[in-house]
Amino acid sequence: MTHPLRLGIAGLGTVGVGVIKIVQEHEKLLSQRAGRKIMVTAISARSRSKDRGVDLSGMAWEDDPVTLARRDDVDVFIELMGGENGPAKASVEAALAAGKHVVTANKALLAHHGQALAELAEANGVNLRFEAAVAGGIPVIKALTEGLAANRITGVMGVMNGTCNYILTRMEKSHLAYEEIFEEANALGYLEADPQLDVGGIDAGHKLALLSAIAFGSQVDFEGVEIQGIDHIELADIEAAQDMGYRIKLLGVAKMTEAGLVQTMHPSLVPMDSPLAQLEGGTNMVVIEGDAIGQLVMRGAGAGEGPTASAVMGDVMDIARGMLIPVFGQPAKSLRNVTAVQTERETAFYIRLSLRDQPGVLSRVSAELANAGISIDRMRQQSHDETDAAPVLIVTHMTKPATVELALKGIAKTGLTMSTPVAMRIEAV
Amino acid sequence: MTHPLRLGIAGLGTVGVGVIKIVQEHEKLLSQRAGRKIMVTAISARSRSKDRGVDLSGMAWEDDPVTLARRDDVDVFIELMGGENGPAKASVEAALAAGKHVVTANKALLAHHGQALAELAEANGVNLRFEAAVAGGIPVIKALTEGLAANRITGVMGVMNGTCNYILTRMEKSHLAYEEIFEEANALGYLEADPQLDVGGIDAGHKLALLSAIAFGSQVDFEGVEIQGIDHIELADIEAAQDMGYRIKLLGVAKMTEAGLVQTMHPSLVPMDSPLAQLEGGTNMVVIEGDAIGQLVMRGAGAGEGPTASAVMGDVMDIARGMLIPVFGQPAKSLRNVTAVQTERETAFYIRLSLRDQPGVLSRVSAELANAGISIDRMRQQSHDETDAAPVLIVTHMTKPATVELALKGIAKTGLTMSTPVAMRIEAV
Numbered sequence: 001m002t003h004p005l006r007l008g009i010a011g012l013g014t015v016g017v018g019v020i021k022i023v024q025e026h027e028k029l030l031s032q033r034a035g036r037k038i039m040v041t042a043i044s045a046r047s048r049s050k051d052r053g054v055d056l057s058g059m060a061w062e063d064d065p066v067t068l069a070r071r072d073d074v075d076v077f078i079e080l081m082g083g084e085n086g087p088a089k090a091s092v093e094a095a096l097a098a099g100k101h102v103v104t105a106n107k108a109l110l111a112h113h114g115q116a117l118a119e120l121a122e123a124n125g126v127n128l129r130f131e132a133a134v135a136g137g138i139p140v141i142k143a144l145t146e147g148l149a150a151n152r153i154t155g156v157m158g159v160m161n162g163t164c165n166y167i168l169t170r171m172e173k174s175h176l177a178y179e180e181i182f183e184e185a186n187a188l189g190y191l192e193a194d195p196q197l198d199v200g201g202i203d204a205g206h207k208l209a210l211l212s213a214i215a216f217g218s219q220v221d222f223e224g225v226e227i228q229g230i231d232h233i234e235l236a237d238i239e240a241a242q243d244m245g246y247r248i249k250l251l252g253v254a255k256m257t258e259a260g261l262v263q264t265m266h267p268s269l270v271p272m273d274s275p276l277a278q279l280e281g282g283t284n285m286v287v288i289e290g291d292a293i294g295q296l297v298m299r300g301a302g303a304g305e306g307p308t309a310s311a312v313m314g315d316v317m318d319i320a321r322g323m324l325i326p327v328f329g330q331p332a333k334s335l336r337n338v339t340a341v342q343t344e345r346e347t348a349f350y351i352r353l354s355l356r357d358q359p360g361v362l363s364r365v366s367a368e369l370a371n372a373g374i375s376i377d378r379m380r381q382q383s384h385d386e387t388d389a390a391p392v393l394i395v396t397h398m399t400k401p402a403t404v405e406l407a408l409k410g411i412a413k414t415g416l417t418m419s420t421p422v423a424m425r426i427e428a429v
Numbered sequence: 430m431t432h433p434l435r436l437g438i439a440g441l442g443t444v445g446v447g448v449i450k451i452v453q454e455h456e457k458l459l460s461q462r463a464g465r466k467i468m469v470t471a472i473s474a475r476s477r478s479k480d481r482g483v484d485l486s487g488m489a490w491e492d493d494p495v496t497l498a499r500r501d502d503v504d505v506f507i508e509l510m511g512g513e514n515g516p517a518k519a520s521v522e523a524a525l526a527a528g529k530h531v532v533t534a535n536k537a538l539l540a541h542h543g544q545a546l547a548e549l550a551e552a553n554g555v556n557l558r559f560e561a562a563v564a565g566g567i568p569v570i571k572a573l574t575e576g577l578a579a580n581r582i583t584g585v586m587g588v589m590n591g592t593c594n595y596i597l598t599r600m601e602k603s604h605l606a607y608e609e610i611f612e613e614a615n616a617l618g619y620l621e622a623d624p625q626l627d628v629g630g631i632d633a634g635h636k637l638a639l640l641s642a643i644a645f646g647s648q649v650d651f652e653g654v655e656i657q658g659i660d661h662i663e664l665a666d667i668e669a670a671q672d673m674g675y676r677i678k679l680l681g682v683a684k685m686t687e688a689g690l691v692q693t694m695h696p697s698l699v700p701m702d703s704p705l706a707q708l709e710g711g712t713n714m715v716v717i718e719g720d721a722i723g724q725l726v727m728r729g730a731g732a733g734e735g736p737t738a739s740a741v742m743g744d745v746m747d748i749a750r751g752m753l754i755p756v757f758g759q760p761a762k763s764l765r766n767v768t769a770v771q772t773e774r775e776t777a778f779y780i781r782l783s784l785r786d787q788p789g790v791l792s793r794v795s796a797e798l799a800n801a802g803i804s805i806d807r808m809r810q811q812s813h814d815e816t817d818a819a820p821v822l823i824v825t826h827m828t829k830p831a832t833v834e835l836a837l838k839g840i841a842k843t844g845l846t847m848s849t850p851v852a853m854r855i856e857a858v
Binding site: 022026030034131142143148149150151152217275290293295296297299300304306313317325326 | 447451455458459461462463464560566567568571572575576577578579580581646702704707719720721722723724725726727728729730733735736738739740742743745746747750751752753754755758759760763
């Protein structure tokens with residue numbers, strides 16, 4: 001048995017405490033599986049005095065995470081502070097430069113600085129691992145980087161923000177508006193300090209950018225992710241989708257096409273019988289498509305103390321066992337700089353119009369769609385007793401978003417629409 | 430870049446050819462990701478002259494796989510011949526003894542000789558990896574051994590035989606009897622040479638035994654798996670299950686209890702809205718439960734050239750990257766010899782009786798169930814125009830199989846049953 005693996009943890013929130021609990025409660029199990037003892041030697045957090053419900057005696061305290069990252073008695077620096085810059089970035093850089101392995105759950109940091117940090121890690125011959133940054137407990141980074149390493153990956157899709165999924169699911173079940181369920185989620189503590197990270201789709205976009213880099217051997221390109229949040233989703237759309245046999249999910253899609261890399265994080269309709277449609281609350285799902293494996297679906301808890309700590313410790317166990325793998329699955333210097341072309345991908349679209357209730361409107365709308373080159377798969381006019389606006393639902397055949405936009409402009413010009421049309425992609429997963 | 434990793438492949442069936450295709454078609458991709466070239470240097474199969482549709486020039490041929498396993502120009506021996514003894518066992522032993530890593534898709538070999546082979550591999554400081562042996566392309570061995578390495582695993586469940594799943598799905602859809610669909614599957618080439626390996630549940634039992642060993646740190650105990658095949662499943666049960674909101678799947682369940690290790694591979698009822706119920710055809714699913722992660726569900730192709738070759742090559746890539754992990758996730762010598770206690774686990778049960786159509790039979794049956802200590806969740810008598818046998822369906826509350834057996838004996842003694850009662854577990858996954 002080799003010498004113990006010594007962990008330094010910066011950030012003692014839910015996940016940090018979860019990691020300490022696992023190390024303490026599973027001491028024997030971990031050492032049997034890793035072939036060496038695993039211990040926490042040093043910690044750092046904002047408040048030293050706070051009672052966190054775990055025994056921190058015997059662990060050195062550092063006020064400054066950068067100092068922690070450089071300590072001689074730390075082999076692996078675990079960054080759980082969060083934030084794309086500031087102490088998180090400074091301490092991760094310090095650790096890598098000092099030749100320490102780094103494990104982090106920080107998707108924002110890697111989405112913005114992944115390339116530079118990966119180059120730094122590889123130049124220093126250490127691991128920079130981030131299983132916990134994407135889809136919580138689901139070992140999807142491992143599956144993509146290692147298990148499917150012999151596949152040319154053709155697509156990655158996923159529902160990767162539990163808060164958005166919770167809100168959308170609750171809206172459907174309760175028939176309450178977005179604003180009310182948002183307040184409910186807020187009261188339950190489900191939202192980040194800046195809620196836009198969640199409901200604006202940014203957090204999920206960070207995750208998608210990391211998966212893309214591994215999947216396609218491309219440099220992390222978060223700026224290239226086309227993001228739409230769920231904050232404009234109306235109950236009417238959730239109900240209309242349901243009526244047509246779909247559910248709305250905040251769905252990330254990454255595909256490499258001949259033109260370049262497609263990365264979208266959009267509220268999208270998925271068929272009711274798709275595995276994605278059946279996700280509830282905080283559960284995440286990632287679907288990977290590879291040329292040899294076909295389709296792999298992974299589902300699990302996307303957040304929370306246990307699942308996220310499980311992912312952090314999975315990375316720690318790999319390091320304890322001596323694994324050394326390029327950060328994004330191939331040397332960072334070999335990752336390609338690719339063109340973002342998200343708007344080129346064709347899918348079916350869902351369109352909801354609110355039209356003046358007068359003769360001939362449907363034929364005018366159909367004509368505008370045909371003019372733009374969109375063919376209609378299904379069209380449904382809903383009953384409308386109370387207002388004189390007639391809700392019309394349309395499912396198109398395969399088309400590009402620019403074409404849909406063109407058609408909607410044409411429809412707007414007719415003066416028949418009573419409110420802004422809604423259009424969302426329909427993804428066939 | 431270190432020297433190339435040289436593969437020797439014994440067995441050039443579908444999977445062997447799939448592995449060669451990946452190595453040839455993804456040469457650049459693999460070397461970028463592994464940091465070294467991967468090449469096939471030597472091969473062995475039954476027939477040298479057969480055209481397999483791949484270019485085998487430049488690969489040395491060996492008639493004897495044992496000789497292949499010992500060749501100086503082979504770093505990794507890939508065993509794809511199958512069979513629990515014979516050349517497969519001899520050549521794997523030879524390779525390990527000669528200090529070669531071994532990758533195999535052979536569940537029978539490992540289910541019967543896993544402990545001895547793991548000890549041999551570890552004594553020689555080499556890997557013995559078998560991702561392809563369980564659930565085809567799904568990287569479930571990796572998830573369990575590595576990704577979830579910090580979890581105490583509490584349960585593993587899965588549908589892991591595509592042929593059985595195909596037959597059960599087809600019976601439900603076509604309303605044809607087992608025998609007819611069995612012939613259909615046979616004609617499609619879905620069955621092993623010895624069909625009992627598939628429909629008898631043996632193949633799936635092998636897989637479950639391997640997952641258990643990793644999950645619970647126990648020695649592989651295939652003898653301890655209680656196996657029932659699907660060959661006695663009647664269409665009446667598939668239809669009755671559907672009528673009650675369930676589907677029948679050949680489901681493996683492994684759980685560590687205080688009394689010992691539960692391992693069952695039984696046709697079981699799962700709720701229609703469970704992810705397991707929605708599996709069709711050759712798709713496999715494994716559900717892992719751990720104390721930190723909660724539940725992880727993985728779904729993918731359970732067989733076929735691409736998916737299985739993907740799993741073999743995933744193992745090869747790990748070896749190319751220098752990973753060295755104990756065969757079952759902790760040193761083989763530390764694996765415990767545990768007691769098999771499959772009959773102790775309580776679940777709900779489905780019971781189908783065919784009763785004489787005369788007054789008072791339902792109350793007699795209810796009394797016998799109550800006498801045995803079984804409480805009834807639901808009971809349903811189906812309409813029965815054509816015979817004088819009344820089909821009665823029962824869903825029990827939680828109970829043990831021995832209790833169900835006792836009750837069925839009591840019911841048989843009443844002389845009211847027209848045919849042998851059927852009882853199956855209902856699993857709430």
